[in-house]
Amino acid sequence: VKVPTNPNPRPPDDDSWFPGYKSWLGHQVMLFISDHTPRCNEVVRILSEGMDRKLPLRRRIQLQVHHAMCCYCHRYERQLKDLRKFSNAFPEEIGEASGEVLPADAKARLKRALKAESE
């Protein structure tokens, strides 16, 4: 059975389970998934929302099914988690690296203010 050519070719490192456009059966699975799950531009929005609230079970299943034909959204999901990990660590990492100090005049001003406040 003939499989159509992919109008949106996938690069060699694509490791989706059902990328489509290869075997007839795999292609049908891909078409079925794409009929029953949101498109990628919608998936990324939902994935982001999932970082801020718990998604309904139905949604979470849809996302997992979508990932089977789209390693890009799957990567995106993992990278959102990485982004959170980076952001958590960021203030400490960049704060230590910066070596910024409170300027001397600010320190003197602070001490005066504190003295006035405690009297």
Added chain:
Amino acid sequence: MESPGSSSAGKADPSRWVDDHGDCLFRYALVRVRTQEVAEDLVQETLLAAVRTQEKFAGRSSERSWLVGILKNKIVDYYRKLGRETTFTDMEFLKDEFSEKFVAEGWWVHVDGPKEWRPESDEVMHKGEFWQTMRDCLGKLPRRVGDVFMLREMEGIPSKEICQTLNITESNLWVMLHRARMALRECLEMNWFENKGKKS
């Protein structure tokens, strides 16, 4: 000399806090509020508040974490006072649908889709240069969007609380966070993972 952090009998000398914790508090504020003046003001407000409440501080935690706790609240207060004003650049940024990343049917342009990040995130986090890239990328976010991202992802404040603090709706918050994440992901991939990260 009294050792830092000791909660010896009687009142601590507040001016000692400036020497013991001033730089640390300042750096803490500076990564979160962008300008030096605001950071200095917040440190001052924090220490003044500490003077007023030091009776309540019974040495349950270390002096440093007590002060950082006060500073955290001052930072959230600062953002609350900033209110809900959204700038022109924020609006432009929020309108961007990243349409160049997707084909008309909504799939990724596959050749331009997210790449596998190498090296892995745990390894990346040991590299000083990575944090500079992260800072540059965060700096590209428009102000308001950057603030929201910082409160949610760096401080880990729950979405509901951020909405109350900034007086915005939850869907508004989600749009801002989604765009911020999209832009940051893209920026890190382009400037680190597909560039410096690969070479090192």
